[in-house]
Amino acid sequence: MNGVRGGQSLSGFPEWSPAQRWVEIRMLDRLRDTFELHGFSALSTRAVEPLSQLLRKGETDKEVYVLSRLHDDAAQVDAAADDRLGLHFDLTVPFARYVGENAGRLTFPFKRYQIQPVWRGERPQDGRFREFVQADIDVVAADVLPDHYDVDLPLVIIEALRRLDVGDVVVRTSNRRLTEGYLSGLGIEDTAGALGAIDKLAKIGPAAVAQLLEAGGVAAAQSQACLAYAALRGPRAIDDAIALARRHGAATEMFSDGVARVRALLDAAAEAAPGAVEADLSIARGLDYYTGTVYETTLVGHDDLGSICSGGRYDDLATANGVTYPGVGLSIGVTRLLSRVFRSGVQASRDVATCVLVAVDSEASRPISDQVARALRARGVPADTAPSAAKYGKQIRHADRLGIPFVWFCGADQSDPSETEHVAARQPLVGEIRDIRSGDQVSADASTWTPPDIDRWPSITVQGVVTAGSRDSGKVRA
Amino acid sequence: MNGVRGGQSLSGFPEWSPAQRWVEIRMLDRLRDTFELHGFSALSTRAVEPLSQLLRKGETDKEVYVLSRLHDDAAQVDAAADDRLGLHFDLTVPFARYVGENAGRLTFPFKRYQIQPVWRGERPQDGRFREFVQADIDVVAADVLPDHYDVDLPLVIIEALRRLDVGDVVVRTSNRRLTEGYLSGLGIEDTAGALGAIDKLAKIGPAAVAQLLEAGGVAAAQSQACLAYAALRGPRAIDDAIALARRHGAATEMFSDGVARVRALLDAAAEAAPGAVEADLSIARGLDYYTGTVYETTLVGHDDLGSICSGGRYDDLATANGVTYPGVGLSIGVTRLLSRVFRSGVQASRDVATCVLVAVDSEASRPISDQVARALRARGVPADTAPSAAKYGKQIRHADRLGIPFVWFCGADQSDPSETEHVAARQPLVGEIRDIRSGDQVSADASTWTPPDIDRWPSITVQGVVTAGSRDSGKVRA
Numbered sequence: 042m043n044g045v046r047g048g049q050s051l052s053g054f055p056e057w058s059p060a061q062r063w064v065e066i067r068m069l070d071r072l073r074d075t076f077e078l079h080g081f082s083a084l085s086t087r088a089v090e091p092l093s094q095l096l097r098k099g100e101t102d103k104e105v106y107v108l109s110r111l112h113d114d115a116a117q118v119d120a121a122a123d124d125r126l127g128l129h130f131d132l133t134v135p136f137a138r139y140v141g142e143n144a145g146r147l148t149f150p151f152k153r154y155q156i157q158p159v160w161r162g163e164r165p166q167d168g169r170f171r172e173f174v175q176a177d178i179d180v181v182a183a184d185v186l187p188d189h190y191d192v193d194l195p196l197v198i199i200e201a202l203r204r205l206d207v208g209d210v211v212v213r214t215s216n217r218r219l220t221e222g223y224l225s226g227l228g229i230e231d232t233a234g235a236l237g238a239i240d241k242l243a244k245i246g247p248a249a250v251a252q253l254l255e256a257g258g259v260a261a262a263q264s265q266a267c268l269a270y271a272a273l274r275g276p277r278a279i280d281d282a283i284a285l286a287r288r289h290g291a292a293t294e295m296f297s298d299g300v301a302r303v304r305a306l307l308d309a310a311a312e313a314a315p316g317a318v319e320a321d322l323s324i325a326r327g328l329d330y331y332t333g334t335v336y337e338t339t340l341v342g343h344d345d346l347g348s349i350c351s352g353g354r355y356d357d358l359a360t361a362n363g364v365t366y367p368g369v370g371l372s373i374g375v376t377r378l379l380s381r382v383f384r385s386g387v388q389a390s391r392d393v394a395t396c397v398l399v400a401v402d403s404e405a406s407r408p409i410s411d412q413v414a415r416a417l418r419a420r421g422v423p424a425d426t427a428p429s430a431a432k433y434g435k436q437i438r439h440a441d442r443l444g445i446p447f448v449w450f451c452g453a454d455q456s457d458p459s460e461t462e463h464v465a466a467r468q469p470l471v472g473e474i475r476d477i478r479s480g481d482q483v484s485a486d487a488s489t490w491t492p493p494d495i496d497r498w499p500s501i502t503v504q505g506v507v508t509a510g511s512r513d514s515g516k517v518r519a
Numbered sequence: 520m521n522g523v524r525g526g527q528s529l530s531g532f533p534e535w536s537p538a539q540r541w542v543e544i545r546m547l548d549r550l551r552d553t554f555e556l557h558g559f560s561a562l563s564t565r566a567v568e569p570l571s572q573l574l575r576k577g578e579t580d581k582e583v584y585v586l587s588r589l590h591d592d593a594a595q596v597d598a599a600a601d602d603r604l605g606l607h608f609d610l611t612v613p614f615a616r617y618v619g620e621n622a623g624r625l626t627f628p629f630k631r632y633q634i635q636p637v638w639r640g641e642r643p644q645d646g647r648f649r650e651f652v653q654a655d656i657d658v659v660a661a662d663v664l665p666d667h668y669d670v671d672l673p674l675v676i677i678e679a680l681r682r683l684d685v686g687d688v689v690v691r692t693s694n695r696r697l698t699e700g701y702l703s704g705l706g707i708e709d710t711a712g713a714l715g716a717i718d719k720l721a722k723i724g725p726a727a728v729a730q731l732l733e734a735g736g737v738a739a740a741q742s743q744a745c746l747a748y749a750a751l752r753g754p755r756a757i758d759d760a761i762a763l764a765r766r767h768g769a770a771t772e773m774f775s776d777g778v779a780r781v782r783a784l785l786d787a788a789a790e791a792a793p794g795a796v797e798a799d800l801s802i803a804r805g806l807d808y809y810t811g812t813v814y815e816t817t818l819v820g821h822d823d824l825g826s827i828c829s830g831g832r833y834d835d836l837a838t839a840n841g842v843t844y845p846g847v848g849l850s851i852g853v854t855r856l857l858s859r860v861f862r863s864g865v866q867a868s869r870d871v872a873t874c875v876l877v878a879v880d881s882e883a884s885r886p887i888s889d890q891v892a893r894a895l896r897a898r899g900v901p902a903d904t905a906p907s908a909a910k911y912g913k914q915i916r917h918a919d920r921l922g923i924p925f926v927w928f929c930g931a932d933q934s935d936p937s938e939t940e941h942v943a944a945r946q947p948l949v950g951e952i953r954d955i956r957s958g959d960q961v962s963a964d965a966s967t968w969t970p971p972d973i974d975r976w977p978s979i980t981v982q983g984v985v986t987a988g989s990r991d992s993g994k995v996r997a
Contacts (some may be wrong), residue, residue: 050620051604054567058624059560059631068560077872078896082537083544087650088566088636090534092589110640111570111583111605126529127589142528146536148870150906153537158566162588172565187907189885218723311936314887348924391625394555404946408790418556425558428628429665442626 044344053165054172054377060444063389063499065174065379068205069156075201076154081178084153086135088160089126094138103130104162113185128160132177132372133358140181140366141359149366150182150190156375168346168377179370181358186367191334191354192309197337198350198371199317200235206503207382209341210349213274213321214306216334217353219299220325223270226291227263235259239271240327243347247272266291268413271323272277278320279303306334332356336371349378390500390507391444394423396492397474398440399449401430409451409469415472416487417449422497424449437477446496448475449487531643532650533854538922540618541867541977543857546683550654550851553679554632559656562631564613565606566638572616581608582640583778595790610655610850612835616843618659627844628660628668634853646855647822657848658715659836664845666780669812669832670787673992676816676828676849677795680957684981685860687819688827691752691799692784694812695831697760697777698803701748704769705741717749718805721825725750743776749801756798757781784812810834814849818859827856866977868985873902874970875952876918877927879908887929887947894948894965895927900975902927915955924974926953927965 050056057065077083095105106128129135132155140147156176165171178197180190195212202210220239224232231486233352238253245253247268254264264288279300286292303320326335331353338350352371359366397417399410410426417424425445427436433450440448450473474490475482500507528534535543555561573583584606585623607613610633618629634654643649656675658668658915671688673713680688698717716731723731732742744767751759757778764770781798788796804813809831816828830849837844875895877888888904895902903923905914911928918926952968953960978985 047768051565051567051569054565056564056617058621059562062561062563065563078899078901080871080873080901084537084538085540085543086534087532088638088651089529091529106586106592107589108584108586108606111585112640128586139534148917152871152903160566162590172567182906189882313889393558393560393630395558395671404667411791421556423556423558425630428660439626468633 051171053163053170054171055380057379057383059392060389060499061379061383064382064387064392064501065375067501068375068379069174069176072201072205072375073154073156075197075204076176076178079197079200081150081152081154084136084139085157086129086132086139086155088128088157090129090132090135090138092127094127095127095130095134098322105130106160106162130161131159132157133179133370136177136179136181136370137359137366137368140368141361142365144183144359144361144366150180150186152178152180154178167319168374168380170376170380173374173376176375177352177370178371179358179368181366181368183364183366186354186369188305190369191302191308192306192313194352194369194371195318195336196310196313198373199314202338202350202373205378206501207340207378207387208343209339210317211301211341212310212336212338212350213324214303214318214320214334214336215320215322215324216299216303216306217325217331218295218333219303220270220322222296222299223268223282223286223291226286226293226296227266227289229259229263229267231257232372235267236325237327239267239323240325242268242271242323273320273322275319275321278322279307282322302333326351326353329353330355334369338371338373340378343381346377346381349374385503387501387503390502391446393425393443393445394498395443395445396422396497397424397447397449398435398436398443398445399424399426400433400451401427402451405431406430406451406461410449412469412485413451413472417490420488420491422490422492437475441477444499446476446478447492448477449473449485450475529649531641531648533858535857535861535869537784538867538977539857541869542860542865542979543853544775545979546853546857547652547654549682550679550853551632551634553675554654554684557675557678559630559632559675562614562617562633563635564607564610564617564633565605568607568613570603572614573605573608583608584638584640586606608639610635610653611657611848614641614655614657614659614848615837615846618846619839622661622837622839622842622844624926628658628664630656630658632656633871646852646858648854648858651852651854654851654853655830657830657836657846657850659844659846661842661844664847665830666783667787668790668847669780670784671832672847672849673796673814674788674791676851677792680816680828681849683856684979685818685856685865686821688795688816689819690788690796690814690816691802692781692796692812692814693798693800693802694777694781694784695803695809696773696811698748698800700771700774700777701760701764701769702745704764704771704774705744705767707737707741707745709735712953713745714803715805717745717801717805720746720749720801737866745978750939751798751800753797753799754801757785759802760831780811783926788992792906795967804829804831806829808833812847816851818856821859824855824859827852859954863981865979865981868980869924870922871903872976873903873921873923874900874922874975875925875927876914876921877901877902878911878914878929879905880929881908884908884929888927891927891929891950895968898969900968900970915953919955922952922977925970926955926964927951928953928960 108126158172158174160172221232224235229235234257235254238250240252251264254267270285286296307320320404324335324337333354335353336351337348340346340349350371350373354369356367357365358368399413401407401410414424414426437448470487473482474485586604636650636652638650641647699710702713707713712735715731716728720728729742732745747765764774802813802815804815811832813831814829815826818827819992828849828851832847834845835843836846877892879885879888892902892904915926930950948965951960952963
C-alpha cells in the first residue's frame, strides 16, 4: 500500500483508543460471563440479511444500509429489492430469522445471547451512532413461553449491568396489554398511533404529545387521560392507573390482564432485586412490535442518555411450519453506555496488556531477554521485550509511555555493566526488576517472580476507584 | 414482527450452531490470550471505510461491498465514489488508516491485534467466504522497524495456533527482495507481473505459470528459471537458490540482501521453534504490496485448504506528516480454519454453558429453585432452572437434549415427594444432584457442591481427545 495519509474519522462510527478498548473488552467479557452463567447459548449471526427480512415488519424507523458489489453492473444493482442484502439494524430480526430457519435443530425454550455490531444510517448525535455494539439476551419457546421469563430476563440484565461498575441502573417496565387496554377503553381506535405518540413523551414533552394525539383524531379529554396515564411511574403507578381507568371507564378486560401481569413482574422483581425494577407507564416502545411486557433501562443520573437497555415480549417472534415462537428479550446498547462511561472519566491503566518490559542489553543478547519474557508469559504474566537495544533510559521511557509498570534488567550484577551479558548467559532468568512508578528495584528470578494482582493486567479506574484488570472473570469463579 | 418464516441461509455467509460457536469462542479467547501475553494492544476499527481508502492501492483483487442508504435518493447514490462507504475486505487497510489518523497519539513501535469480520463479494467456495473472521497481529514503527519483528511475529502466530489444538502448522516464508532480486537479475522487467504469475503456482501448476509469464513477454529460458526458483522449498532452498542465481547470472545485490534476511529469519526461528518455519520460494503474495518478508501458513495434512495465516512486511504501511510507518504482520483466517476444524469432527460437549439444570417442583416453589441456581452461579457454576414444572422425566429430557450433565432436585428427602417442598423451604440449598449420564444421584449442598473441572464448562472434543471448556484461559495462568 503506497502510504495512507492521516484523514478524518467518520461521524457516527466511533473508534476507541487501545486503552479504551480494554475497558470495552472487560465490559463485554463480564456481560458474556453473566449470560453464560445463566444458561444462555452463544450465538452469532451474519451481518447481512435480505432486505425482505429487514423490512418485513412493513415499516421501520431504522435507516437501513443496503449493499451492492463494486463490480456489479447497473442491471444487477437494480434487481428486485428482495434479492438485495442490507446490514442488520438490530439483533432481533436476525435472531427471529435464525430461529425460523433452524427450528428443527434447536431445543426450546431456546435462550441465547448475541453480542455484535449493528448499523443504522441515522443522523449521528450524542449517544446515537451509525455503527454500534448491542448485547442481546432472548428466550424463545415453541407455542407457549412461560411467564417467569418476563421476570428472569430483566434480573439477568440487572446482574450483568451491576457487574460493569458503571453506576446504578433502574429497569422501567410496562405492558402493552395494560396500555392498549386502557387506550381502547378510552374509545381510541388507532391504539398503535396513540402508542407511537406516547412513546415520544420523554423527547417532545406532554404538550406536543397531546398535539400529536389530537391530530390523529383523539378528542382533547381523551388525550389528557392518555397524558395522565403516561405520567404514572414508581410504586403507586399501578394503583393510580386502576383509579384512572375506573374514572374514565377504561378498565377493560385487557387492561385488567395487563394489571395482573405487571404486578406479578414487579412483585417477583422486588423480592429478587429490591429497587431495581419499577413501573413506568410512559413506556410504549413505539414502532417495535411487542405484545406484552416492555422494558427500558436508565443509568441513574444520566436520564439524558436515554435507555441503555430496552426490550419486551413478542407473541410471535417467528413462525415456522405452522408453529409460533413467542419470545422475550432485552438489548444493551453497549456503545451508547461506553460513550458515557468514557466521558465520566473511566480509564484503563495502560494501552497494552504488558506488565513487564524486558530490557535488551544488545541485539546480540536479545535471545536472553526473549527467554526471560517467555518464562514470565508461561506463568501468565504479559511480557514484552524492548523494541531495540537503546540506552536503558530510552527503554524505560518507552515502558512509561505505554503505562507498563515494570522493567526487567537481564544479568544479576547491574553494578558492573561489562559483566552483565556474561552473568546473564550463565543464569539467564536471574535479573533485576524495577517498578518504574516508585523506582524500587530488586533482584528477581523470572521463573518465580509474580507481580501484584492489580498490576498483572491493565486495571480500570472508575471515579477514582481502581478495580482489577480485564481478565478477572476467572477470579470471580475461583 | 408478524412472523418470520424459515428460509434459506445465504451462501458464503456461514453461521455456526450454538455448540460450534463454543468452539469458535474458545479459539478466539486463546488467540486473544496469546496476543495479549505478547504485548499486543487490543484494537477494533469500524467495519466501513471510504472507498477512496479501500481502493487506494490502485488495483485490488478483492470484491468490495459498497453501502448506500435505503432512503437515499438516486442523486446521492451517484455521488462521487470517494464519498461512498464500503465494508473493509481485510484488517490491514483499516489499520493503516487508523495509524495515519492517530500517529500523534500512539507510542511506536505500536503492536496491535485485531479480531473482526471482513467482507468480500467473491464467489463462495470451499474455505472461501463472503463474510469471515480474521485475527491479525501487526507491529508498526515510525521510520525504522527493527528486523527482529520479522522473526517475532511468526513465532507468536505459531504459539497461538498451537494453543488451538487443531494440528501441526508450518509457516512458510520467503522475501520479496530475494525474489525480485532474482527476477530482475534474470533480466525480467515486469517483476510485479512475474510475481503475480508465480503466486498462482499452487493453484494452476507450472505449465500454466510458464504460459502466463511468456504471455507477459518473458522468454522461455527465463520462465523456466523462474519455475526452478519457485519450486525451492525446505532446508536446502536458500543454498539451491544461490546456485540457481549464479548459474543464471541473477545474483544481484538485492538478491544477496534477500538471502541474508531470509537466513537470519530461518536461523532465529529454528532456534526458538524447530521445524515450525521453513523457506518456500513460491510465496510471492501476488497483488499485496509487501516489500520484504512474506509468509503463508499450512495446516499440515490440509494443503488443499490453502494458507490459514498470511502476511509480510510493508515498508510503508502508512505515512503521516512526512513520517513513514513500516510494518510487519500476519492474519489468521479464523473462519477458514474453523470450517475445516468442524469438518474434522471437532465438537463441543453441549449447546449451552449450563452445567446444572435445577428442577422445579411447582411454579409456587420456583423461587427455591432460583435460589439454588444463584448459589451455584455465585461460585462460577453455570446453572439454569427448568423452563416449567413439568414431570421430572420431561425436565431431565430437556437437560439431556441440551447436553447439560447434571440435574438438581430441591428438597433433601426425595423418598417422600409430598414432603419435598416443606423440606426445601427449611433448607433450600440442600438437595440431590443426579449425573444424568450415569444416573448416579447423591445428596448435595448448593453452597458447596462443585462439578468436576471437565464438566464446569462445555468441553471440546478433537479427534477423540476431550479438552477443557471455553473458559480455560484462567487456568493456564493459575
